[in-house]
Amino acid sequence: MATQYSDTYDVVVAGSGVGGLSAAITAAERGARVLVLEKLDKLGGVTALSSGVLWPGPNPLSESLGFEDTVEEAQAYMNTISRGLAKENLKLGYLATSREAIHYFTEKIGVELQVIRGVPDYYYPSVQGSKVEGRFLESKPFPGKRLGKWADKVLTSPYGPSFSYVTGTEWAASQTGQGNIVECLQRHVQEDERCGGAGLSAALVYAALQRNVEFRTSTALADLIVEGGRVAGVLVEPVTSSSGGTATTNGTANGNGNHEKAVRLQARQGVIMAMGGYDWRKDLMQAFDGLKDSSTMVPPTITGDHIVMASKVGAIPIPARLPGQSPIFVGYRVPGEVIFGHPSSRLLLAGAPHSIIVNRQGRRFANDGFYPHVVEQVTRYGSQMTHMPHWPAWLVFDQSMLDKYGLAPTYPGQPLPEGLAIQADSIKELAERTGIDPAGLSETVERYNGFCETATDPDFGRGTFPWSALMVGDYRLKNPNMAELTRAPFYAIQLVHVSLGAGTAGLQTDEHGRVLTVLGTPIPGLFAAGNSTAWQDWGGGYSSGVAGMRGMMYGYRAALHMTADGSPKL
Template sequence: MTWDEEYDIVCVGSGVGGLAAALTGAENGAKAIVLEKFNVLGGVSALSSGQLWPGPTHVSEEAGIKDDPQDAQAYVDHLSQGFGDPEVRKAYFARSREAIRFFTDKIGLELEVIKGLPDYYYPAVRGSAPEGRYLETKPFPAKKLGEWASKVMKSPFGDYYVYTTSNEYIASQIRGGESMGACFHRHIAADERCAGAGVAAALVYAALQRDIQLRLETKVIDLVIEDGKVTGVVARDSKGTKQIGARSGVVLATGGYDWRPDLVRSFDALPVAGNMTMPTITGDHITMAAKAGVIPIPSRSPTQSPIFIGYGVPSETIYGRQSSRLLTPGHPHTIIVNSKGHRFANDSFYPDVATKVGRFDGQEDGMPNWPAWLIFDQNFVDRYNLLPNFPGMPLPEGMAVESNSLHGLAEATGIDAAGLAETIERFHGFCKTGVDEDFGRGTVPWGRIMTGDFNLPHPNFAEIEKAPFYAVKLQRVTMGVPTAGLPINGNGSVINASGAVVPGLYATGNSAAWSDWGGGYNSGIAGMRGVLYGYLAALDMTKGKGS
């Protein structure tokens, strides 16, 4: 094969997984290139909260937090629910710890513990922890990027996603820290990027320091396979098509398949879904790997995938179509109900709601909890509101059904009026005691911190009493973490349909099947898997020593 260009490592996609692989390779002497299909760098990682969940690490230990890896192992084993590869999952903590040490000490990534943020299922699940297992990057000064600052993604869903950290949010919620508004304006003034945008900026900066080639608006359209080994890619940009050689290997880090409705329908069991990813997330890894005899596999039930609940905003256009927004439920003055007007889940903890809306029951007309609605009053709008609007602003046009009475709201939406009235009356009783006798609202610390108002006697409870009343019909919303992906082994090598390694082909992040973790989810795991398997793939290609 005659190559137009040749490198040791070719990374397809510039999210945390692709950048992690390129940086690890470069640190071990490899010549690396990152090819990004979109017009800015960062991938879905840049749109995220930027959290990493590696379990116990030197970062948490240096913060004075004691943790037992065996406890963390018990927690993830419970979450797996029998899915995934136990041996690969067992290696997760040792190798994640190693990878975090590498990225802090060798790459210069400034990570800190998100203090006060518990595991999703703390304290109910054995081995869960009250804090210490989540990490995030410190705010990154964009000026360090120079002309590349405009080439690294900032969320199109608003500056709120770019200029606040999880640490600041937790501090403002439970420790009386600086207000989120003050944090927001301070970071904007300094152009310090936080969360996923901060991770992307920090990793791109590290890549530039190591002379890693970064190409934008470059679509990889094919793998080059010679004698059964992946030896390069065919890429297309505005100047035409090139054949780019990969002496050591190709890393597929293209994300999920959110913009492929057929794949979302087939793998995630969602006939209709909104999404919050960029339009380049079209399952390219699946298309390309098929040439090498690779079949994507689901590693869990779709109901166990982190497919969120959210809502559409008809008046807002992002990426050329009506936007969808994530809902983190549980704010005071709100409940979630089905068409019978009944609550059906702990509606202060999104994983419980997301699971229950997908319930199928042949004796109850199929899906008894779908469609579902968020019900709230004017107090919620005045004090909390739904993005993209802030407290006190009117709701975006066309987003909600509005009525001056709860009965009128029920009639306008088709919700059973008697059922809704009964539910709200019962909920108001819980608001007085702070005890949800039906679904345990407010009992999960993670959910209470995320959406509770700690100025109230019971943070997740307040009555729905002030007219006008509103109903927002909920959507299922994907955020780049799919049910299916390419099967990999512990080094990130892709496995074909015969169970054999495809030489020269690797996958990381959301392109890789969750065959290590299996069933459950905890925020920060998707990002950490990107870092981990990008790191391990590059070590395997370079036979590097890691940390």
């Protein structure tokens, strides 16, 4: 007996981040009737909470400004970062498809992007093929008023206006004394000019609305419907969700709910899953990332539904980024702050002057002026594989850091939220209160302060990466990432693992975004994009802008394949 559908679409997209919106726009531009489902009550997904950066490698926008770059140089950079773990055909296709997608969305769709000026590659100049500028793109400030009645339906960051109302170019300029970030922030907020990920999300939602894409917020993709051996539709159900609270469904993605209010929708040309990662599934975080306890900055709607549903039609998630830098970062919990209805955490971009990061022995163990090195080391097991020698870890700093630079959610000169840090009048007392080895911490601080006199770090090379010097350093110092810890009181915060929606594992896909079975064959009618997919093209590497670019390019490619001739596609 044929399935009875409440409505028929050509393409159904689950998720409204950059991957889902790029797919929806491309399919609609080619004449498809498109529906986007979003579990949260607002559009934009994790993209709207992010920096919104794109890393396409060589691209027409940078070339128009005179930046010289080649595919060979970008490929050399990717080869080093991927550590040999990338899938060859996808790695080779990343740069070509990224370039094609950037051209399509700027020239055909009208999304206004710009080069982030003054920002180098993460690993410049130490990695072959890295560039000092020109590889990072972002949305131009997008006026919220252009969205009309949809303006309040597109997410901006609940972590503060600086996340949604400052461009990367403005931040970089302010970090070198060439601009006033406060004035930029005030201007954008007053005009509701959205920047970063919020700006990119707003621009993509606007483009989708212009092409008659339909949206259903507070709606979950609860299950896939298979007919004739292909994914032919979806079961969707309402969600009790709020961008300020939790999200629950009447049923569940594993099929154990009653689905009393669920409806069936036909998807003639296919379904695209672009639902983010699995941050709120503690069992999956432990299984894929080896973490029993972690925190996240993403909405509680990011629950790995794509993994559950795709597994029922023959797909399995693969951990495509181990070994290598984990996409799970470090940060700290903020007592008393509630975001998305839950106690909040904040990401730490290590490297502020007057601060160091130490292990329980009180020893530095990484270039703590460059967060990727810290992340690598805190997730590394010891030689006997029985423990992580550098975890737990602590951020240790003095009053000068607070006064000069602040620590989110507080601004420079403001006191920290009560309970955030342990405080003491001496380094020895601080160690005793935290459980850090007092002798080790005292020796480490004394040694580090000696390095600050010459502005060099012979132990770990702190301050040698221009990216980190720019993003978290102080240009007025000889070494932007180094200054001594001498001014009491002293503080310590125990770090936690913090995820941002980009998990280690994801669904295996081909160059068209088709979800593959464990045997490597496409599942007819099922596609994926964004953080729902495994990072097979970047293997074990990570850089800002890659997650967003992968979302855009695979959403674009999936939609092209699905709508090639208007008929159902494998």
